[in-house]
Amino acid sequence: xxxxxxxxxxxxxxxxxxxxxxxxxxxxxxxxxxxxxxxxxxxxxxxxxxxxxxxxxxxxxxxxxxxxxxxxxxxxxxxxxxxxxxxxxxxxxxxxxxxxxxxxxxxxxxxxxxxxxxxxxxxxxxxxxxxxxxxxxxxxxxxxxxxxxxxxxxxxxxxxxxxxxxxxxxxxxxxxxxxxxxxxxxxxxxxxxxxxxxxxxxxxxxxxxxxxxxxxxxxxxxxxxxxxxxxxxxxxxxxxxxxxxxxxxxxxxxxxxxxxxxxxxxxxxxxxxxxxxxxxxxxxxxxxxxxxxxxxxxxxxxxxxxxxxxxxxxxxxxxxxxxxxxxxxxxxxxxxxxxxxxxxxxxxxxxxxxxxxxxxxxxxxxxxxxxxxxxxxxxxxxxxxxxxxxxxxxxxxxxxxxxxxxxxxxxxxxxxxxxxxxxxxxxxxxxxxxxxxxxxxxxxxxxxxxxxxxxxxxxxxxxxxxxxxxxxxxxxxx
Numbered sequence: 150x151x152x153x154x155x156x157x158x159x160x161x162x163x164x165x166x167x168x169x170x171x172x173x174x175x176x177x178x179x180x181x182x183x184x185x186x187x188x189x190x191x192x193x194x195x196x197x198x199x200x201x202x203x204x205x206x207x208x209x210x211x212x213x214x215x216x217x218x219x220x221x222x223x224x225x226x227x228x229x230x231x232x233x234x235x236x237x238x239x240x241x242x243x244x245x246x247x248x249x250x251x252x253x254x255x256x257x258x259x260x261x262x263x264x265x266x267x268x269x270x271x272x273x274x275x276x277x278x279x280x281x282x283x284x285x286x287x288x289x290x291x292x293x294x295x296x297x298x299x300x301x302x303x304x305x306x307x308x309x310x311x312x313x314x315x316x317x318x319x320x321x322x323x324x325x326x327x328x329x330x331x332x333x334x335x336x337x338x339x340x341x342x343x344x345x346x347x348x349x350x351x352x353x354x355x356x357x358x359x360x361x362x363x364x365x366x367x368x369x370x371x372x373x374x375x376x377x378x379x380x381x382x383x384x385x386x387x388x389x390x391x392x393x394x395x396x397x398x399x400x401x402x403x404x405x406x407x408x409x410x411x412x413x414x415x416x417x418x419x420x421x422x423x424x425x426x427x428x429x430x431x432x433x434x435x436x437x438x439x440x441x442x443x444x445x446x447x448x449x450x451x452x453x454x455x456x457x458x459x460x461x462x463x464x465x466x467x468x469x470x471x472x473x474x475x476x477x478x479x480x481x482x483x484x485x486x487x488x489x490x491x492x493x494x495x496x497x498x499x500x501x502x503x504x505x506x507x508x509x510x511x512x513x514x515x516x517x518x519x520x521x522x523x524x525x526x527x528x529x530x531x532x533x534x535x536x537x538x539x540x541x542x543x544x545x546x547x548x549x550x551x552x553x554x555x556x557x558x559x560x561x562x563x564x565x566x567x568x569x570x571x572x573x574x575x576x577x578x579x580x581x582x583x584x585x586x587x588x589x590x591x592x593x594x595x596x597x598x599x600x601x602x603x604x605x606x607x608x609x610x611x612x613x614x615x616x617x618x619x620x621x622x623x624x625x626x627x
Contacts, residue, residue, distance in 0.1 A: 166192045169221055174254040176217075185210040187357075187382040192217055194380060195355060200373040202311075202366065203357040205382035207508030211309070212247045215355045219281060219305050220252045228278035229298055231305035234286055234326065236313045238263040238455065239462060244309060245283045257281065264288045265455025268297070286314075286322035293329060300330050303352050308369075311356040315368045327372050359385070359508070360501065393511035394491075396538075397545035398521045398531060404559050405552055406522055407438060410494060412550055413520060414444060414472065419490035421465075424474045425506050427495035435494065436474040446472035477502055485509070493521040496530045500537040520545060 159173035162183045168176070184192065187205035194201060195218035205211055215233075223230040235241050245261035252259070259281035260274050268291065275297060282289070282298065292298045306327070308314045314323055331351055356369045370377055401409045410424065426432040429450040436448035447461045447470055465473050466485050477497070488510045497503050503521070510517025521542070523531050535541055 163188075163192075163217075167196050168192065168217055171254045172217055172220055172251060175251040176213075178253065179250050181213070185214075185382075187211055187380070187385075188214045188217075190380040190382060191215065191355075191357075194378050195219075195353070196221065198353055200354040200375075200377045201356070202361060202369060202373075202377055202379040203355065203382075204361045204380070204385045205357070205359065206385050207359045207505065208511060209382060211357045211359075212244055213251060215307050215309070215357055216244070216248050216251055218355075219307065220248065220255055220257050223257055223280045223304065225256045225280070226278070227280060227302050229280070229282050229300065230302050231281040231307065232289070232300065232303060232326075233281065233283040233307040233309060234289065234314060234323070235283065235309045236285070236319065238265060238285060238458065239449075240309065241283050241285055242459065242462065248281060248283070259283060262288045262292060263455070264291075265458070268292070268295070272297070286319055286326060290322060290325055293326070300326075303330050306330065306352055306354045306372075308354075308356045309358075311358045311369055312360050312362065312365050313358075314356075315365050320368075323372075359505070393516050394507050395516075395518045396507065396521075396540075396542045397519070398523045398542050399545050399547065401522050401524065402552060402555070403524060404556055406494065407435065408553075409522065409547070409550065410435070410492065411439070411442060411444070412547060413492065414439075416547060417490060417518070419471065419518075421468070421485065421488045422472050422490035422492060423488060423506075423509055424472060424492045424494050425497075426474060426476055427497070429476055431495065432474045432476050439472065439474070444472055445470040446474055448474040450476040477506070487515065489517055491517065491519040493519070496521050496523055496527055496534070498530060500530075500533040503534045504538065 156174065157177040157180075159170065159177050160182050163176055163181065164170075164173055166184060166189065185205070187203060187209050191201060191203050191214040195215065203211065203214065205214075219231045219233075233244060235244060241261040241263045245259050248259040258277060258279040260271070260277075260279040260283070262271055262275075262282060262284040264285060264287050275292075284292075289298075293300070308323070313319065354373050356373070358365075361369070366379075399409060399413070414422070424435065424446075426435060429452045432448045432450045433452075436446050439446045447464065449458055449461050453461070461473070464470060491507045491510050493503065493506060497506065507517075507519040510519065521531070521534075531542065
């Protein structure tokens with residue numbers, strides 16, 4: 150067998166960007182042939198040095214864009230030269246796997262560290278002194294506080310999904326971590342920028358995302374050294390959309406949503422699909438019902454132990470099941486090839502979440518479909534999405550689908566209480582139920598025999614707390 154058969158030819162288009170041969174071999178094995186627009190912009194600039202803000206649409210290869218220069222410029226044997234911070238555990242695993250794939254012919258080692266796993270389980274890998282560390286902010290802070298890792302050798306700092314990383318929820322953690330890096334001082338205003346920007350820096354900073362607002366741009370530059378190269382792939386700063394995704398919506402009443410989901414999956418027969426739900430409990434219930442109906446699926450959400458989440462994602466990537474039911478923790482952390490369908494079982498309240506959800510399909514110029522379930526009172530949410538992506542989403546036609554009338558046992562917000570008469574159901578909602586036996590027994594007004602019988606509501610279920618005597622409950626709280 151010839152060498153050409155054993156080793157695919159190196160991609161010359163990447164070689165022209167200055168990528169060394171050992172990484173070119175990894176690119177060839179991973180079937181990279183032509184750099185995407187963000188890769189063509191960012192790789193040569195990063196190899197030159199200097200801080201970078203990179204913006205490109207979801208699914209255009211941003212991980213390889215910052216990963217290739219990092220793999221090429223770190224030195225073998227010096228621990229934690231590059232720190233890549235990401236917002237979710239799933240994204241940490243994804244970035245680490247991509248670095249290992251592209252760097253398989255280099256001596257450089259990377260490691261993902263994240264919460265949900267015992268630190269002792271990661272110590273044996275940290276003892277090998279990996280040159281690149283990919284982690285979530287909470288776990289990185291924990292490792293720093295325990296002095297298990299040090300940032301004294303840092304040469305590269307990368308913030309992936311920087312719009313999320315500098316959002317309110319992560320801002321303090323990012324400030325905590327970057328304050329421990331030599332040469333990083335947060336600039337509080339533009340007056341000090343010139344002074345601090347003039348000081349030498351021992352590291353290179355790359356912040357990348359699909360969306361970078363003016364506010365995030367300003368925040369990011371506080372941690373960067375001027376001049377900052379802002380690299381925007383064509384179309385990235387337009388109103389966000391995913392051109393290769395066919396997008397549709399389906400009007401549905403709440404009692405019909407699961408039936409519609411099952412009918413849609415049957416008609417579309419997706420190769421690989423993700424069903425997005427708003428709540429963890431909703432994801433659990435839907436996955437359980439789909440499994441009972443013979444549709445092979447798994448769910449992933451924040452209540453799952455980390456080892457189970459890892460197991461689910463491994464199975465999904467290997468094609469062991471076709472449908473993943475997920476909450477939004479997965480919308481930025483799933484990079485699985487050939488996802489064909491996204492189903493928004495619950496339309497998100499934040500329209501940008503919609504963009505990140507449907508960005509899980511149509512990766513690297515492939516095609517995909519996205520369906521969104523919209524209730525009668527959710528027109529505003531749909532309009533917000535359409536305004537953001539600058540297009541009108543058409544309604545889908547589902548062959549043979551017939552909506553059901555309101556079930557006899559349905560109340561606003563969910564099924565009715567057993568025994569409640571049909572005429573009273575529209576009047577009383579779940580939030581209006583009051584259980585007060587004294588209101589019926591202590592009334593001084595004589596009963597009118599011609600009046601209809603009063604509605605008797607069952608008592609609320611007794612929780613574990615309600616079964617504990619009051620004095621014991623106080624003791625438990627103390």
